[in-house]
Amino acid sequence: MPELPEVEALARFLGERVAGRAVGRVYPVAVHALKTYDPPVGSLEGQTVAGVARHGKFLDFRVGPAHLVVHLARAGWVRWSDKLPALPPRPGKGPLALRVLLAADAEGGEGGDGGERGTGAGAALSGEGFDVTEAGTQKHLAVYVVRDPRDVPGVARLGPDPFDPAFTLDAFRDLLGGERRQIKGVLRDQSVIAGIGNAYSDEILHAARMSPFKLAAGLSEAEVEGLWAAVGSTLADAVERSRGLPLKDLKAEKKSGLRVHGRTGEPCPVCGDTVREVSYRDSSLQYCPTCQTGGRPLADRRLSRLLK
Structure with a gap:
């Protein structure tokens, strides 16, 4: 099970690659993993990724005005690729739960402003992006699209973080x-x-x-x-x-x-x-x-x- 050190490493690795980039496509392959419906997952497309944070064992992608929050549970993981296929993945019994493809247009505008960058449904895709996967038959991985990470029940219940200066x-x-x-x-x-x-x-x-x-x-x-x-x-x-x-x-x-x-x-x-x-x-x-x-x-x- 990924714990604080691994999720911290994931947040740093992914933050270096996606901050300031626009989301081209989001494919929620495992519907059972998506725990929210408002905002819709499709609303992330065309938005700029401001950065990636960690809340306990939760990954938090700040995408425009929303947050894509992922809890990897026991057998979840994130896989980065420079050459993801543009075609939508087929839902099935495999480990793929979520795919996020970045838009090809990486220029224009600064990350973190939460604004549109003109990369809507017709945007070209870069091939760069990441898959969220979950091995095994017990499926506990959870994906949330929320306006505030504290809208995720597991985040709202978290105690202090060991890396917080207040953890004296x-x-x-x-x-x-x-x-x-x-x-x-x-x-x-x-x-x-x-x-x-x-x-x-x-x-x-x-x-x-x-x-x-x-x-x-x-x-x-x-x-x-x-x-x-x-x-x-x-x-x-x-x-x-x-x-x-x-x-x-x-x-x-x-x-x-x-x-x-x-x-x-x-x-x-x-x-x-x-x-x-x-x-x-x-x-x-x-x-x-x-x-x-x-x-x-x-x-x-x-x-x-x-x-x-």
């Missing part, structure tokens, strides 16, 4: 203060902190040398400070590793940079102990017993306690 140690301490849940679940809750998912919550807890089952409200001051630092450094390092990479390499870079997540049975790169796993119904977490739980393996999640 004091603010983090306040977020955890009333939480009687396990810290793993708190870190993944998008209404508490935006952008952290299953993979990077594992990595953050490993960097902080903290059990994923520890109660958030019970953390000591030293533990809160260490966890806050681990959030910032882990995410910043992941974004930096992705800087300048083509989109096709981002997934491999994420996997190669993970120290415990997805590495069950492998040696911990810090202490050499074997990375272990706790399975959920539809996901799992990984951790190092020596680094995080005093050498003791965690029990099944249903027990929510350490094995004795």
